[in-house]
Structures are given as C-alpha cells and as structure tokens.
Amino acid sequence: MGQITLNQITKSFGDVQVIPPLDLRIDDGEFVVFVGPSGCGKSTLLRLIAGLEDITSGVIDIDGKDATEVPPAKRGLAMVFQSYALYPHMSVRKNIAFPLRMAGLDKAEQDKKVNAAAKVLNLTDYLERRPGQLSGGQRQRVAIGRAIVREPSAFLFDEPLSNLDAALRVNMRLEISELHQTLKTTMIYVTHDQVEAMTMADKIVVLQAGVIEQVGSPLELYHTPRNRFVAGFIGSPKMNFMMGAFSAEYDAATIGIRPEHISVSHTEGKWSGKVGVSEHLGSDTFLYVDVDGLDDPVTVRSTGEVAFRHGDTVHLTPDADKIHRFDNQGLRIA
Amino acid sequence: MATQHSRSAARIMMAPAVILLLGWMLIPLTMTLVFSFKRYLPLRGGDLGWIGFDNYVRFVSSSAFWPSVQTTLIIVGGVLVITIVFGILLSILLDQPMWGQGVVRILVIAPFFVMPTVSALVWKNMFMDPVNGLFAHLWKAFGAQPIEWLSDASLFSIILIVSWQWLPFATLILLTAIQSLDSEQLEAAEMDGAPPLSRFAYITLPHLSRAITIVLLIQTIFLLAIFAEIFVTTSGAFGTRTLTYLIYQRVLESQNVGLGSAGGVYAIILANIVAIFLMRIVGKNLDT
Numbered sequence: 001m002g003q004i005t006l007n008q009i010t011k012s013f014g015d016v017q018v019i020p021p022l023d024l025r026i027d028d029g030e031f032v033v034f035v036g037p038s039g040c041g042k043s044t045l046l047r048l049i050a051g052l053e054d055i056t057s058g059v060i061d062i063d064g065k066d067a068t069e070v071p072p073a074k075r076g077l078a079m080v081f082q083s084y085a086l087y088p089h090m091s092v093r094k095n096i097a098f099p100l101r102m103a104g105l106d107k108a109e110q111d112k113k114v115n116a117a118a119k120v121l122n123l124t125d126y127l128e129r130r131p132g133q134l135s136g137g138q139r140q141r142v143a144i145g146r147a148i149v150r151e152p153s154a155f156l157f158d159e160p161l162s163n164l165d166a167a168l169r170v171n172m173r174l175e176i177s178e179l180h181q182t183l184k185t186t187m188i189y190v191t192h193d194q195v196e197a198m199t200m201a202d203k204i205v206v207l208q209a210g211v212i213e214q215v216g217s218p219l220e221l222y223h224t225p226r227n228r229f230v231a232g233f234i235g236s237p238k239m240n241f242m243m244g245a246f247s248a249e250y251d252a253a254t255i256g257i258r259p260e261h262i263s264v265s266h267t268e269g270k271w272s273g274k275v276g277v278s279e280h281l282g283s284d285t286f287l288y289v290d291v292d293g294l295d296d297p298v299t300v301r302s303t304g305e306v307a308f309r310h311g312d313t314v315h316l317t318p319d320a321d322k323i324h325r326f327d328n329q330g331l332r333i334a
Numbered sequence: 335m336a337t338q339h340s341r342s343a344a345r346i347m348m349a350p351a352v353i354l355l356l357g358w359m360l361i362p363l364t365m366t367l368v369f370s371f372k373r374y375l376p377l378r379g380g381d382l383g384w385i386g387f388d389n390y391v392r393f394v395s396s397s398a399f400w401p402s403v404q405t406t407l408i409i410v411g412g413v414l415v416i417t418i419v420f421g422i423l424l425s426i427l428l429d430q431p432m433w434g435q436g437v438v439r440i441l442v443i444a445p446f447f448v449m450p451t452v453s454a455l456v457w458k459n460m461f462m463d464p465v466n467g468l469f470a471h472l473w474k475a476f477g478a479q480p481i482e483w484l485s486d487a488s489l490f491s492i493i494l495i496v497s498w499q500w501l502p503f504a505t506l507i508l509l510t511a512i513q514s515l516d517s518e519q520l521e522a523a524e525m526d527g528a529p530p531l532s533r534f535a536y537i538t539l540p541h542l543s544r545a546i547t548i549v550l551l552i553q554t555i556f557l558l559a560i561f562a563e564i565f566v567t568t569s570g571a572f573g574t575r576t577l578t579y580l581i582y583q584r585v586l587e588s589q590n591v592g593l594g595s596a597g598g599v600y601a602i603i604l605a606n607i608v609a610i611f612l613m614r615i616v617g618k619n620l621d622t
Contacts, residue, residue: 050525052521052525072521073525073526073528077525078525079521079525081522085516085521086519087519087523087537098523099526102527102528102532103527146522146526150527
C-alpha cells in the first residue's frame with residue numbers, strides 16, 4: 001500500500017504563501033517525480049508529505065486515512081535526504097538498523113533485515129565501516145538501506161543524486177529505478193534535473209512557484225506540454241521558441257519546436273541563418289544557429305557526422321507535425 | 335613555507351617568542367625543583383642546605399595531604415558534572431529560536447567576565463551571608479533557619495561558586511557544537527521513529543562528545559589550580575583545603591619554601607596524569 005492524496009494543500013511561511021491550494025493524487029506503486037526550477041516548492045511539498053513541515057491548510061490522506069496531524073514517524077514513509085543525513089558516529093550496520101532499533105525489534109530480527117538490505121544494495125562488505133569511510137555513492141546506498149528496512153508504504157527522495165558526480169549519478173539512477181522494479185513501492189522523488197525526471201518517472205509533476213503546471217507521463221509531457229513553461233522545461237536541449245512573423249504563420253502567439261525536430265541543410269530550407277557554436281558529442285551535434293529575424297539562436301540537433309563550421313550559412317526546416325503552438329497566455333493550442 | 339630558505343627564515347623569526355616562552359616556563363620549574371630538595375626557611379635561617387627527598391616524604395606523610403587531594407578531586411569533579419550537565423541543557427535551550435536571543439546569550443556568558451575574586455566575594459557577602467545574604471532572607475521568608483553556607487556546606491558552596499563561573503564557558507562551547515549539528519540528521523531520526531529523548535541520546539549527545547571532552551580537558555586543567563575562590567571565602571577552613579591551597583599554606587603561612595616546592599612538584603605530576611588521561615580520550619574521539 002502507498003496511496004497518497006493531497007487535497008487543497010497550502011503552505012505559508014509567515015505572510016509568504018509558498019504553496020497555493022494544490023491537489024495531487026499518487027497511486028500505489030507509482031514512481032512520481034516532482035520537478036521544477038530551484039525554489040519552486042518541490043522540496044517543501046515533499047516535506048509536507050513527510051510531515052517534517054506542518055500544513056497551513058488542507059488534508060493529506062495516506063492509504064485512505066487522514067494523515068494531516070499524524071507525526072512523521074507514524075506515517076509509514078521513509079525519506080532519503082540530499083545530504084544523506086547518516087549518523088556519523090554509528091557504523092553502517094547501526095545506521096541501517098536504527099529505525100528497527102527505534103521500533104523495538106529484537107537483535108536477531110534486526111540483523112536479518114539489515115543483512116538482507118545490505119545484500120540488495122551491495123553493502124555487505126562495508127557494514128562495519130563508519131559513513132566517513134565511504135564514498136559518495138556508498139553513503140547514498142546506506143541512506144537508501146536505512147529507508148528500505150522500515151518497509152515503508154512510500155519512499156521520499158529529496159534530490160538524492162545532486163551531491164554525486166555525473167558518472168555515479170547515472171549509475172545510481174539505474175539502481176534506484178531497478179529498486180523500484182523490485183520493491184514495487186510508491187516512490188516520490190524530487191529533483192531539478194529534467195533528465196532524471198524523464199528517465200525514472202512513471203508520472204512527472206512539473207512545479208513552478210508552488211503551482212502544478214502539468215502532471216503526466218514523461219512522454220505525455222514531451223509530446224503535449226500544456227504550456228510554454230513545461231515545454232521549455234522538459235526536453236534537452238531546450239525547445240526553441242519563436243514569436244512574431246514566425247508564429248503568425250502558424251496562427252499562434254508563440255511556436256515551439258524541439259531541436260531534434262529541425263532538419264538542417266546547406267542548400268535549401270524554410271529559415272536561413274549562420275552557424276554559431278557547434279557542440280560535437282560524438283553521437284549528436286548541437287548547432288546554435290543565428291536565424292535572421294530572431295534574437296536567440298536556434299538550437300538544432302543533428303547527427304554526429306555533420307560538418308558545419310562557424311559562420312557557415314545554413315537552412316533550417318522544421319518538422320511541421322512537431323510544431324507546438326501556444327496562445328498569448330502561454331497555453332497550448334490543440 | 336615551501337623552500338628551504340623560507341623555512342629557515344621562519345625559524346629565525348619565531349625563535350625569540352619560543353625562547354621567551356621556554357624561559358618563562360623552565361625557570362620557575364627549575365627553581366621549584368631546586369627548592370624542593372632544600373631545607374629553605376626564609377624567616378628561620380634561610381637556605382639550610384640540601385636535604386634530598388625529605389621534603390617529598392614530609393609533604394605526603396603530613397596528615398593534611400590526603401584530605402587535600404580528596405577535596406581537590408571533589409571540587410573538580412563536582413564542578414565538571416554541574417557545568418557539563420547544565421551546560422548541555424542550557425545550550426539546547428539557547429539553540430531554540432526565541433525573542434531576544436542575542437541579549438540572552440550575552441547575559442549567559444557574562445559570569446565568565448567576572449574576576450574569580452570578585453565573584454567569590456559577591457557570592458560570599460550577597461548570597462551566602464547567614465545574616466544579610468539573599469539566601470538567608472529566602473530561608474527566613476519560608477520560616478526556616480538560614481544555613482551558614484560557608485561553614486556548614488563549605489565544599490558545596492565553593493563548588494557552586496566555581497560552577498557559576500565556569501558554566502558560561504561550557505555552555506558557549508557546547509552551544510557552538512550544537513549549532514553545527516546537521517538538522518537533516520535530526521529529521522532523519524524523526525522519520526526513523528525516534529522520540530525526542532532518543533534523538534537527544536542517539537544523535538545530539540554523540541555529536542557533542544568531542545566538545546564535551548574539550549570542555550572536560552580545559553576545565554580540569556584550570557580547576558586543579560583554583561585558589562582565589564577558596565582564599566576569599568573560607569581560607570581553606572572547613573575542609574576546603576585543596577592541594578593548591580595546601581602548597582600556598584606551606585610556603586607562606588609556615589614559611590617553608592622547600593616543603594611547598596615539593597608539593598608543587600606533586601601537583602605538576604598530578605596535573606600531567608590527568609592531562610595524559612584526557613589527551614587519550616580526546617585522541618580516541620578525534621579518530622572517528
């Protein structure tokens with residue numbers, strides 16, 4: 001079990017309302033990612049669910065029961081913190097066993113569960129070490145281990161990968177996804193990195209200034225962003241936006257076109273411009289093209305082998321079916 | 335400090351300070367050692383020549399020696415327990431967000447700025463005086479017989495005065511340690527189901543252990559040498575004669591410099607034993 005419903009939740013710090021009334025339903029077994037720019041209230045929302053912050057108004061239901069006034073420990077949720085929050089004076093074994101010890105389990109039972117968790121997370125060889133003697137990824141796994149042993153109804157992750165280096169982040173991303181497949185427990189994951197959101201989530205919740213901009217599966221958000229903010233936030237590199245004469249042609253205030261939906265040619269195309277920087281990644285090349293009549297360069301994703309040099313004149317053609325149209329409120333025109 | 339040249343230059347620059355400090359320490363120490371092997375009575379014949387270990391034997395075999403060691407340990411131990419226990423409680427209290435935090439913190443630290451002699455006199459005359467003291471009035475207000483603090487509960491009174499002086503020091507160090515505790519750790523423990531008392535026992539207290547050992551070490555070294563508080567309150571009477579005070583009495587009241595110096599050497603040895611013990615504990619704590 002691990003079904004969480006937020007009903008007209010608000011949160012204010014003094015006079016500042018960081019979360020205006022918000023509704024959200026998280027189903028059992030889902031991997032939900034809260035994503036948004038820094039300061040959008042995603043961590044606050046997670047802490048409200050955890051019970052570490054009091055809700056100003058509204059109701060939280062966990063597994064169909066009102067949990068608004070229930071203290072954090074009794075909600076049956078486990079949290080993995082950004083700083084891992086391991087207890088530095090305890091060994092890995094004691095860290096993982098801490099929630100069991102607090103629950104009053106006997107020693108044999110504790111050991112059994114700790115060993116099982118350590119096996120899942122490849123920590124068996126490190127059980128007697130202190131957190132200070134572990135690498136970042138290992139610490140991360142200990143923090144996850146401490147969450148697993150409680151057998152919670154849902155896991156809460158607060159930007160758990162942001163302190164790791166890029167390579168390790170990809171690894172841990174896979175491990176957490178794998179863990180979700182194994183445990184089939186509800187997971188709520190907060191991140192500002194849309195790549196993590198896209199790769200891990202069953203359901204993405206895009207937040208801006210405490211407001212939910214869109215909820216949907218990664219591909220839904222990619223294909224049919226509800227507004228300009230979501231369109232610009234999801235996808236890498238970012239969607240190109242064009243206004244004025246460019247969008248008037250399509251009967252919209254703004255049009256958006258993703259870098260991967262623009263074809264580039266030396267000879268002919270809809271728009272022409274000069275190549276600025278080109279980034280060669282091997283598999284892909286990102287071209288930043290200064291199109292005549294546009295302030296911002298247009299990003300184009302091309303194959304790895306293209307040979308365009310700085311200053312070359314190129315012609316761009318958008319894929320007509322893949323153009324997103326937005327009205328002057330920034331909302332999607334169907 | 336990279337090159338050979340700059341290293342030797344640094345050595346030359348530091349030499350005056352090092353030599354001065356070394357002399358400052360070594361000359362009194364050597365003189366104490368020299369006197370301790372002499373029969374030296376300034377008012378009764380002066381330097382009467384070498385007498386070997388006689389002073390050491392006499393100092394230890396005097397009936398005042400063991401009681402004075404015991405008194406010293408009781409005072410040091412009592413003050414340590416009071417300052418650390420209340421220091422932890424106060425620092426947790428001061429760490430809570432509250433109105434007027436800055437002023438309260440300064441007030442808490444204030445006793446540390448008062449000179450030992452002054453604070454002991456204030457306590458003696460304004461609080462503990464059996465006729466005019468605040469405590470006497472308090473006791474009378476409840477119809478009780480005022481306690482003659484400095485004669486009936488002399489040791490406890492001195493522990494109280496010294497604790498009052500050293501509590502700010504302990505609080506200050508423990509407060510900075512508490513402030514460095516990562517709040518996510520406490521939140522993690524809360525999520526793990528630890529009630530407030532367990533969070534204190536399993537998270538806060540271990541986090542403070544290093545600060546506590548440091549308080550313990552520094553205070554012990556200073557408390558072994560307390561003198562003014564005893565001098566102005568009981569003058570060593572009513573069982574408040576510590577080792578330091580006994581040495582003072584041997585040198586100045588009995589005018590026996592040799593005997594006092596021997597006591598001084600014992601005090602040095604005692605202080606070093608304590609220091610080695612504490613260094614070990616600190617060392618063990620610093621390992622983790």
